Amino acid sequence: MATAVKPAETGKRVEVSIKKAIGPGDDKVHTWPHLVRAEFLCCVIIMILMIVWSLGVDAPLEEPANPARTPNPSKAPWYFLGLQEMLVFFDPWHAGVVLPSFIIVGLMVIPYIDINPKGNGYYCFEDRKWEILTFYFGFHILWVSLIVIGTLLRGPGWNWFWPWEKWDPHLVEALTNINLPYLFGIRDYFWSAIFGLVVSVLFVVVGMVGMYAWVVWLKGKEFMERWGMTRFLITSFLFVNMMAVLVKMLLRHLLNIKYVMETPWINI
């Protein structure tokens, strides 16, 4: 076993990773004691932290569960709070089924749509700027921040409370959200749905076309050919949908838009 150590020269990375398997023995060190002692030290530090934590903080038990009187706010386990937070902005079907499906499918297709061979077995931002930034945006900005919001900033009635504000179960928030078609003066139910559908489809189409132009402008026609239309379509569809989540959140916060499209079956 050997620890991967950071290469001195970024330019030779691909070469190095290939060489590694047959490389000379003198760029390796022994697991014992070099790795194990560091791991053990970490272990000790974690132990100390755990001891202090467990002695200093009691289990956060609340009153006995009562099915007739559920807690307010009723929160999902922390790792699902991002999903629960999305319910603020979307139809439950969309936030709870469609978007999580996209996330799972998107994570599954990463190996197939990623044709960048660089960065295997070592860490390097320069070589995978686009991939890393996309992941950062999707995971850290969207997913993790939604968890933070859901955990720390949502109080009774799922209302927004800053950390210095007292959770007041009687807080009343004005309910003035409207649908996007309404903003454009459309009052008819049918035409509202049509309008919303057109806007939604247009958003996806324009987004994908724009992304195409952007990629070609950035990487050239040759890259696009190498990437292939199928990979591009999948990637751009997922990317545009991810951005759509952000756009919808902004629409809600800035313009009080409830839904872009409202139908009896699904709202977006």
Added chain:
Amino acid sequence: MARRDLNLDDEKRSYAGLWLLGATLLVLGAIWAILDDSFLRRPWKQYQHGFYDIEHEREHAKLEAEEKKLNDDPKYVELRKQLDAAKESQASGETASKLADAEKRIAVAKLDEGEADLNVRFVKSELEAAWYQYDHALETGGNVSAAQKQRDELIAQKGEREKEWQTTLDAVARIQAEMDELQAPVKTLEKQLEEHEAERALIQNRLDGMKSIVANVEMDRIATIQQIVLPDFDTNNFEQPVDRVDRCTSCHVGIDKSGFEDVAQPWTTHPKRDPLLTKHPPDQFGCTPCHDGQGVALNSIKQAHGDVRFWLQPLLQGDQMQSRCLDCHRDVSTIGDAPSLAKGEYLFEQLGCHGCHLVSDYDGLGDVGPSLRRISAKVDPQWMVGWIHDPYAFRPRTKMPNFEFSDAQAKAAAAYLWTSSKEDGAGWLASHPDPGGIDPADAAQVAKGKELFDEVGCRACHAAVEGEVATPVGANKDYAPNLARIGEKTTGQFIYWWIKDPRGYNPESRMPSLRLTDDEARAITAYLLSLSSAAPAAEQTITSADLESPELAKEGEAVVRKYGCYGCHSINGMDAESRIGVELSSFATKPLEELYFGNHPEIPRNWNAWTFHKLQDPRIYATEHVEQLMPNFHLADEDIENLRVWLQSRRGYQPPLRYRADGYDGRQERIQKGRRIVERYNCMGCHQIDGRGGYIRTLYQDNPTSAPPILNGEGAKVQPEWFFGFLQDPARQPLRFWLDIRMPTFGLEDHETTAIVDYFTALAELEDPYFYWDPKIDSNPELLQVGEMLMSDDYFSCWSCHVRGNETPGGPMEQWAPNLAYAHERLNPVWILSWIKDPQAMMPGTKMPAFYPGGPPDVLGGDESKQIVAMRDYIMSLGNAAGVAVAAEALAPADAAPVDPNAPRPPAEAKAPGADDRRAAASGAAGS
């Protein structure tokens, strides 16, 4: 190809400093954990040790005191000296050598005895084997005769050896007797000393018990968690039974030990150990069922007392502890230790809170306000508007709350009530015309009315002077209206017909009929009207015509509906309405976030404060846009606190039946049901029942014998069948016809009467209140003759006070006592026995003389209990249709009623001229 950089210096760096720091912190962490686990989070250990120290110290002091007492006792010191002397003489001289010799001999004799015993056991064992061989030979066809021979030999041998053994035993016993004789003086003295030292041994025993022994090492008691488990006491939120675990006694070690009343908490003895803990042993009932708090918690006082977030039942403080009594006791009025709770419950029932608020177990109590179905026939229209606007302005102690209506709302509500009752009211008026002859200006009539009002019993419920109180409800309410200003409210015509027959006007009225004659009713009406005749007549600004406007009535209907007037009053057109208030069945468990505090930041955020202010000013939490409807009852602070204690009892759940009081669904239920009726009709206005009430007695302080009888223990005294009939028609039997005050006719429903009878028998804890008495079977003629003789003037002169059929006593009227011709159907024969035996014990202050002990020695061989039985049997035969000849001859039959039930006093009037003296009459009345 370039080699990758490998900084071996990094790998060679020493982490010793980090290791040392880590190891130190780990050790510190371990020490902290031990401290935390043993001391920091175990404050109960210190408390328990603290108590053990006190206990040990006290026991030790007792031991020292006892020792001092013994040493100061000359008898004990003398005994000790004698013992020492005896021991000395036993250990020296001839006795000592004799003893030493005997000891030697007994050792030898015991050896012989042991050997002989062993021989016996061996031969017994061999015999068992021989028996087996013999049986085996029979079974298998072997040599039976040989086996039989051996067996018989062994039997013989066993007899011999047993004889030898007995000889050795005798030898030992002989020597032992010798020794006993030599040691006798010492032993006797030792025994005497032991008697003296018994108390000290007891204390020493207790002291020895205050030690823990671990692996043979004696040490101070080790503190252990003391825990009481109540199986299945609770039901969790998923309907599963769960145990309740209380560890309170881990700190409150002395709570159930007497002698620690003076020490500080947490060691003190329960302040009401007797009766609270004797009736609720902690090992069966724990602590938190009464006190609340977090019984399992031990980490800190705050946690144990449940004074932490998320623990829903923190320790109850002060009177609030009483609230838990209702969990297991259905009727708290009969348990003395919950006065605040009982008063709160009474207020809830009497003020009519149940009219608007549904509370399980408190529905079906009936309206507290009068029926308004014929109100237009009763009141003055202007008065009605003013009354609805502010009842307290007219009658400060009324139970009717102030709805804080605007003038327009009050007038509209009045208009609806007026128009909706117009038809019924007019019909009633037409059939009850002005009787005429009522003149409040006629001084004689008014004086007669006042006399009647004071005498016949009106004042049990009603006062007629402002500021006077008849039967109070709480601190500032009256059970029934004060009549000082009645003339401003209604007419003589109404009062006349109303007092003659209240149920003729309102079939559900609580007001009973006092069986007034026309003239009596006229006089009382004149008196009542005269009370307010001096008041200046109000300027008539609102007439009945004003209230008959349909638009106004429509507006008023909305007001009546919104404010739920029908919660307390029967109102035409409002029969289908339901309660407007919040259900209170589990009000005590309301979480803080469900309590709305309006714009009142100054009110502390807790249930107690919310409830107090709500009751003090029911609309306090209203804001400019949150409306509240509850009217203001102007309750006194103590009433609010009592009501709050009762509200605290509304948890919506109870422990399982087996934890509740005996008879929860039997006797207690009967008491609860009956008490509600007894209180609804205010029986306690006249009668003291179970030690409570009897308010009218304040008017009879000079002559208590003229007051209505005290009914403590009435259930054991009277027969249920008689009681039922009496309540249905009290005038049927003129039991105490010389009294001025009248037992009213309530016109009770049968089920109400039954409930009252059951109430009294349940209070008396009678298992079987019913019986059948037949003089022919239950008694004999000789005994009856003895009884008659004993009661005659030759012995106890019973008839000098007691009325017998239509035979009034020879003595003065103020000595008269109840008619014993009714006893056979009225009195419980068992009760009569104890009554004759000791009347004062049954009813302190009774005029009935006590004849026992001290009965005549010449009757029935002086057997007192037999004499009492004879009199009882005689009393039971009086007027009894099935009675034997001796009784029948002596008396007029009971059904030849001596008086007209409708006119309770004629015989008295016929016979006794001194009407004023009559008040003193019936002390025996109180007695029988």
